[in-house]
Amino acid sequence: MASLSGNTSFTRRAVRIGFVPLIDAAPVILAHELGFFREEGLDVQLSREIGWGNVRDKLAFGHLNASHALLGLPIQSAIADASAGESIIAVMSLGSGGDAITLSERLLFSGVNSAASLARYVRQSRGQVKPVFAHVFSCSMHHYLLRDWLAAGGLNPDEDVRLCVLPPPQMAGHLGSGHLDGFCVGEPWNTIAHQDRSGRIVSLTTDILPAHPEKVLAVNRKWAAAEPDLLVPMIRSVLRACAFCSDAKNFARIAATLARPKYLNVSPATLQSSLALDRTFGLRPSLNNLRTPDWEMRSFVATFPSVTHMAWLLNQMVRWQHASSAMDPWQIARSCIDATAYRAAAASLGIDCPQGDAPPMPLRGGGLFAEKISEPRLEPV
Structure with missing residues (x-):
């Protein structure tokens, strides 16, 4: 060229x-x-x-x-x-792909680690404050994949929970402060919530809709x-x-570049973990039966x-x-x-x-x- x-x-x-x-x-x-x-x-x-x-x-x-x-x-x-x-x-x-659903440590401590267990928790908590879940924008894939995940567990996203919109960089902070019970967002903000111990990933969005x-x-x-x-x-x-x-060989350079204050302003180590998320959470043996051989967390x-x-x-x-x-x-x-x-x-x-x-x-x-x-x-x- x-x-x-x-x-x-x-x-x-x-x-x-x-x-x-x-x-x-x-x-x-x-x-x-x-x-x-x-x-x-x-x-x-x-x-x-x-x-x-x-x-x-x-x-x-x-x-x-x-x-x-x-x-x-x-x-x-x-x-x-x-x-x-x-x-x-x-x-x-x-x-394609690259997003995840993260739940708060409070929900996890209450035994919630899936949409189905969240539905049981909501039924047992009728009359109390509804769980609050954030996504990034009304017309986003995150919004509709979160709705799909909730509905698959037996919840009505318009009745059983509260949905709200937040900018991606604010998700982990609001989860840690107790303003949210969960969110669907792109990386690295799920990884950051995990590292801050404010939440934990419970689903990758490519397990909801492959190669979305x-x-x-x-x-x-x-x-x-x-x-x-x-x-x-x-x-x-x-x-x-x-x-x-x-190319995974370039992840260190990508992370170092994105880490700069004018871009993501996140540590290179965190970004490298985020880029390799499919090798950590993503390849848990319990999920193998849900995935086709060409499954990818992100492409x-x-x-x-x-x-x-x-x-x-x-x-x-x-x-x-x-x-x-x-x-x-x-x-x-x-x-x-x-x-x-x-x-x-x-x-x-x-x-x-x-x-x-x-x-x-x-x-x-x-x-x-x-x-x-x-x-x-x-x-x-």
Whole structure:
């Protein structure tokens, strides 16, 4: 691949990219730190954001050109009214999996270590204060995977517990102070709760939904239309960083980079533990019978921006009555993704792409979610 780094007369194009301090922001951060953006002729300024509301608003109103973002942000943008600013689209995925559900030590001491035992605890505690669980944003995978986990244990997430939204870096602190009984969040914030002895991981989200989609690289649609020649080099830079992040031999360097105050501001040792979480909690023998041979806790190389992922998440919104059942999930999902630049960037790096933009999505138990074989919409428990 040709590099522009030796051309001193070349004027690099400015791009402002946001991120929230999470392990899965690593591809964006490492693309910057390893010089991949510069080699592609981009002058990238990274902007650390406290939470997903900031990312949504700054993308919509053009304060960010692109960002590490929740899968659901383009959906929320698509179904919002015009006053919410320009629409947001996803141009690549930043990987799959990587989240977990953590319970407080108080619940664990009471014998709660699963959704089923939590349901028994709630039934025995009727009339008392409901347990409080946090997730990161209303349209996040964390929200709907937490709901799925609770429902599978026999709980009604809208009646039996209280759900609230918190920025990821605040989760462990609120758990330790007793404001929360549990949460679903990305790393390293589960690992930090475990190390602080404020909580313990009881489920990895890839045991709820295998290889589930997680974050995307999202862009302001108006900016993308005005600067189409910047998309391919930006995506190619992040794809190169995804490949770097997927190699365990690079974990020490990744951890040292992410540990800096301007990024995650977490110790390198903690981040290395978080990057290798599938080797600690994730490979407990008791879970082996739940997993297929290709099970992964996290993948940085599942990068194709799939329409199917968006449609699945929309179906969950309909299931829990957070979106109208009259809408067409597949039509909206297609409006949320543009894979054109991704396909060009991937081809230049020799990365294969699915034939269509809506490849089937694996479900728990070996099933598939696809346009012609979608899972039934389940009513809330």
